Amino acid sequence: MRKSVNKAAFIFVGIAVSIIFLWLAMRNIHLVDLWAALSRTDMPIVGLVCLIYGLFFLTKGIRWKYILSPIQDIAIRDLFPPLMIGIMVSDTLNVYLGEVVRTYYLSKQVHLRKSSILASIFLERTIDVLTILFLLATTLLFSQNAPDEIKTAGIVFGLMGCLSLLLIYLFVHWKSASEALFRRVIQWLPQNKQAYCLEQLQLVRAGFGSMQKPNLILTCGIISVVQWIFMGLANYFSILAVGVEVPISAAFLTMGFIAFGMVLPSSPGHIGIIQFCYVLALGSYGVSASDAFSAAIIFHITLYAVDLFLGLSSLRWIRKRNLEDLS
Secondary structure: OHHHHHHHHHHHHHHHHHHHHHHHHHOOOOHHHHHHHHHOOOHHHHHHHHHHHHHHHHHHHHHHHHHHOOOOOOOHHHHHHHHHHHHHHHHHOOHHHHHHHHHHHHHHHHOOOHHHHHHHHHHHHHHHHHHHHHHHHHHHHOOOOOOHHHHHHHHHHHHHHHHHHHHHHHHHHOHHHHHHHHHHHOOOOOHHHHHHHHHHHHHHHHHHHOOOOHHHHHHHHHHHHHHHHHHHHHHHHHHHHOOOOOOHHHHHHHHHHHHHHOOOOOOOOOOOHHHHHHHHHHHOOOOOHHHHHHHHHHHHHHHHHHHHHHHHHHHHHHHHHHHHHHO
């Protein structure tokens, strides 16, 4: 009973957050201006955005293959379908549910322990955060057309990335000290919650522990940079599709806002969060709210169209393969 109440409360909070951010994004927009911006949409550029999404997901799958390689060498054809099904669930329903679904399908496909898969996903998330921070710092600092406050933000993002790397190093190499500190931080939690947090800590450590080879770390880092450059380009061409020209740094700033904004609870599909991030990020470059919101609509629709197509196709492929194995 209590669990169902908590779930209902979480859903209610998510919907409320989405409504609030959607209102914040739309409060200075006239529907006539929004329709005028959308009517300028360049469909060939929208098609290019869809292609870039496909490349983003492909590089994400290739990187996951390398992350899992110390545990088991898995073909990309076995990794990609569970990945896309998980992403489809994450983007349309719930991020954490999507990771559970991805873990379930991959464990069924290759008979790998779920704890090992979860550890790789924790590592993947950490690499994503570091890559986004450094890409933001680089593009914002060296952008000639960016406002001064944006360049200051670039310095902050760079420092956050360096601090994160330092914390990861200490976490991996000072095991007993980091675990003791973590126990102190969570000591106010109930025993069952403490046990869960410690279990997640071990998963994260297992993920980092699997990547001891410098060549593997370098390879995953390079693939991550390429992957998130694709996402930055998807944002850039989404903006360009509605006839708005901005520096490339504006697209990467928008990407960073969205990546961290998705951590917030929201309704399925992150409605409101994405639109607000577009309006906030592009507003700092002098883009009107109606133009920014229209670009967010292009980004949002194309992203989820590609998600659904690849996710449903992957689900169909897995079911077909399972039926062939049974026969």
